[in-house]
Amino acid sequence: MILSEHQSKELLAQYGVRIPDGRLARTAEEAEQRCREIRAEKYVVKAQIGAGGRGLAGGVRFAATPTSVRDEAERMIGKPLVTEQTSSAGETVASVYVEAAVDIAEDYYVALVIDPSSGQPTLLASTTGGVDFEKTARRDPGVVDSLSMPKGAKTPAETIAAFLADTGFPSKSVEGAAEMVQNAARAFVDNDMTLAEINPLALTAQGDWIAVDAKVILDDNASFRHPEFEALRGRNDWSADERVAHQNEINLVKLDGNIGVVVNGAGLGLATNDMLIDAGGAPANFMDIRTTATSFQIARGVELLLADPKVRIILLNVHGGGMTACDTVAEGVAFAYSRSERKLPIVARLAGQSADWATRLLKDRRLPFESRDTLGEAVRRAVELAQKGGK
Ligand code: GDP
Numbered sequence: 001m002i003l004s005e006h007q008s009k010e011l012l013a014q015y016g017v018r019i020p021d022g023r024l025a026r027t028a029e030e031a032e033q034r035c036r037e038i039r040a041e042k043y044v045v046k047a048q049i050g051a052g053g054r055g056l057a058g059g060v061r062f063a064a065t066p067t068s069v070r071d072e073a074e075r076m077i078g079k080p081l082v083t084e085q086t087s088s089a090g091e092t093v094a095s096v097y098v099e100a101a102v103d104i105a106e107d108y109y110v111a112l113v114i115d116p117s118s119g120q121p122t123l124l125a126s127t128t129g130g131v132d133f134e135k136t137a138r139r140d141p142g143v144v145d146s147l148s149m150p151k152g153a154k155t156p157a158e159t160i161a162a163f164l165a166d167t168g169f170p171s172k173s174v175e176g177a178a179e180m181v182q183n184a185a186r187a188f189v190d191n192d193m194t195l196a197e198i199n200p201l202a203l204t205a206q207g208d209w210i211a212v213d214a215k216v217i218l219d220d221n222a223s224f225r226h227p228e229f230e231a232l233r234g235r236n237d238w239s240a241d242e243r244v245a246h247q248n249e250i251n252l253v254k255l256d257g258n259i260g261v262v263v264n265g266a267g268l269g270l271a272t273n274d275m276l277i278d279a280g281g282a283p284a285n286f287m288d289i290r291t292t293a294t295s296f297q298i299a300r301g302v303e304l305l306l307a308d309p310k311v312r313i314i315l316l317n318v319h320g321g322g323m324t325a326c327d328t329v330a331e332g333v334a335f336a337y338s339r340s341e342r343k344l345p346i347v348a349r350l351a352g353q354s355a356d357w358a359t360r361l362l363k364d365r366r367l368p369f370e371s372r373d374t375l376g377e378a379v380r381r382a383v384e385l386a387q388k389g390g391k
């Protein structure tokens, strides 16, 4: 589970990681009120979305007075924010975090991750923190150093300080940074995090360290050990459509293309999208209908695609197995079409259990579909129709 910035910061702060004084607000008026509680000389208004890259996209704005905090919040709340890390449709901003602005002298980067080969927490650090970190690190991975911090053995503060000094952190301030890292590492292990990233970790003119931005990811496989996190499950990193889909036993991820895909199974979904792209097409979504989904739930997923103006055509790719039979999915598609004005053409590749029955069902309900026997043929036809413009 990806925590939003304010959740990430609040969790880290419980372990002694220093953060600016801040409050969450869901309306512009609330944002104004909240900053009266903060009482700073200057404020920062930050869009709370799952994706990063907000700074370069207008999702982090400075404001000198509570009134201008309200104006900035007004400009963000309820509107989509498109960053380098979102799709081109962006993520809708449901809330903003208002903070006392920090007087930053220098930006650094630290993160705790799980090293995939050892399975142990590893500290990443760089002196090139800030909004350009991802770009810089992609160009030159050498700007990031790493230090293994195995779970059982508490890494001494001196070891961390020496590592940070080697990385290029200013030697007269490394102790404070090491303490911050140690606190973050405790939070990381205690809460089964897979990522705790602080970027920027800011050094103020007074020589203090403060986490100006933070991103925490909790390990979903360990959620049974943390019933306390249930309340955080607002899934603020999902779009409204993705949330509706998940409530209906469908894993949906919106993409940028124009071919809506209805697929059962995550592996089949990925393969379908790969094949579409190889054939010169562009999927509008990734879909994985879980085996427990009923035809009513599947209908909800298909409705989301029919309601998406980008989608020009639907590729229905179902491999009926022991759990999901083709006719369950066909029934869902037919139900969605019966309720929608927009009857997009369908290219159907139905195989496995009840494939014939499903085809008959689509025919009986007079759906605008063409059948193809193999996935390859279905993909080619879908790409062709999408390029013609569909309907
Ligand atoms: P991100 O772009 O989504 O990672 O959002 P951040 O929270 O990292 O904010 C982007 C950038 O805004 C940071 O890298 C800082 O340069 C700047 N910023 C954010 N908060 C403050 C602040 O309190 N003071 C100052 N001076 N800069 C800030």
Ligand code: MN
Residues within 6 Å of the ligand: 052, 130, 131, 199, 200, 213, 214
């Ligand atoms: Mn950041």
